[in-house]
Amino acid sequence: MKDPANSLTLPEWGARFGASERTLARIFRVETGMGFRDYRRQVQMHAAVGLLIEGASITDTAAELGYESTPAFIHAFRITIGVTPGRFRDQER
Secondary structure, three states: OOOOOOOOOHHHHHHHHOOOHHHHHHHHHHHHOOOHHHHHHHHHHHHHHHHHHOOOOHHHHHHHOOOOOHHHHHHHHHHHHOOOHHHHHHHHO
């Protein structure tokens, strides 16, 4: 949560902590009620909402969260939040 742009995969986390990907995935689902990928997206979108409310541009928000492209961020935001980041920001004003 401290670094929403962190792109380490579950196998990479496993290697860091000496656990298998499968074990981490199972524990993650038990502890959070969702898979690792979904949790990561929730963390990113929570951070995105904060950045957009503070006035960050969509492009800057996408870059801050580690997205390789602004369209990829817009797509993820729309799927998760239900509206595009631009529409979200307009509604918050």
